[in-house]
Amino acid sequence: MVVKGIIKQGEYYDSVTLMLVARDATKIEGVEDAAVVMGTDQNKSILETSGILLDMFKDTIDSDLLIAVKAKDEKTAEEAFEKIDKLLKEKRAKTQEAGEYMPKSLEGALEFMPDANMVIISVAGKYAGDEAMKALQNGLHVMLFSDNVSIQKEIELKKYARNNGLLVMGPDCGTAIINGAPLCFANVVNKGKIGIVAASGTGLQEVSSVITNEGAGISQAIGTGGRDVKKDVGGIMFIEGMKALEEDPETNYIVLVSKPPHPEVLEKVAKLIKSEIRKPVVGIFLGGDPEVVKSAGAIPANTLEEAGLIAASLAKGKSLDDFKKLLEEREKEVTELAERESKNKKESQKYVRGLYTGGTLCDEAMLLSRRIIGEVYGNAPLNPEFKLKDSWISQENTFVDLGEDEFTVGRPHPMIDFTLRNKKILEEVKDPSVAVILLDVVLGYGSNMQPGDELAPVIKQAKEIAEKDGRNITFVSSITGTDKDPQDRKKVKKQLEEAGSIVMPSNAAAAKLASYIVKNLGGAR
């Protein structure tokens, strides 16, 4: 094994580009590890942890591009360098294609596009706040994807925006749909009459996808970032977003998506609904009391799926009773499937392993499962007493959020890069106590573009491993997305089903099915 390195001075690429290039390099036969990073101290410490911090890197600075490859021999390492070089050149050519003008600053961009109305910011948090303020001062709305923006800065930005009739979506806002355009991590949805305000990115994706899959559509979906509904920010943008949807003639229904807001924020929301909002409001505050939503004057939903179904029913002119009937049918389907899947298990098989890429989806699944099978273990469990000692080692019923820090250092988010979860799937099936593996697949822009191609063969392989040992493992998946997404939900569903997974219509339905199977097998607490 050899470790070789190259330094390229003054070459700057964004972090996602670099991580994807590194990932492609590790696919070369004989390459054990590859890193392509800017030479910051933090990156160097990641290289050190991975055992590939070469002496030559020690005096590099932030603007140096570092490439390290660990391979079986020199020839393979050279091959990897060549591939990395080629990929970087391709990326650069793509961004500069057809002589597309690339201004160096926001001001330069405005000279070129004076009627721009939205700025999307995803640079490092310490720079992002200033860029956002610059955009607001130029009268532009802001989608602030970056995190690590201070709470003080967030409040300053949002107060300025409120006073000037502008949107600030974020910081840490992963997704929004404005005038039909999917921003950052969003799905391609139907155009329609339902407006969404969400303080949770994957929550917004799940609700807007369910609505689209039911044949209804979205007018606007405004993200606020999770901190907006906490006490300090006080729901500034959540409230402004609701007002904007009330004023919008293209919006007939409003859906609110969030973890439970701070009581003071909730009070403001309730007051607004009672005094100013005339359109029907559906609310899902994950983990909160539905009665509270009701007392605020909104129609409460128990799950993200329910919120989407209620809104879609209303938009299609159906009554709430119709919706209840639909819900009962779906529940019946779930219990019947659970019955079937409980029959072919060995006595040792009792537990579920939920391997999640979406944080909100993992939370929702744990909330639903807790009602059916009691507390579950995890790296971010609902009950702190059930925190895994080692996030990598599951026990009994376990739900892990693979998007948490301990899993993502040094690699792309698991919604983009399936390598880690695929490895975990193959480990979990070896445990004789496992009966069900529960998975989320999130489609849309920004996510993995070939989820079916990358996940289906692993499910198949995992089932074969268990079968050799005389065990049948039930795979339950949900797909957050639509048939219009670049990945195509229908196609991915077919691929997963052919590989042997049950594909449920929503994350909630998948979590319920998995939990009922566990309950039938005696794996509940």
Added chain:
Amino acid sequence: MRKISDLFKQELKAINIGLVSFKESLDDVGVKVIQVDWRPPAGGDEQVMDALKKLLG
């Protein structure tokens, strides 16, 4: 006085500062977008670490 809801009546035209993939997805759906060739102001860079911490989560 300008209102947020005015935005909903306009054609969306975006300026993207940061991850190029966000520009590409807007190109893909036919939204006008311009990419800023952004660099850290003082040559400093915490971007990779930030993105690793959260990268879309």
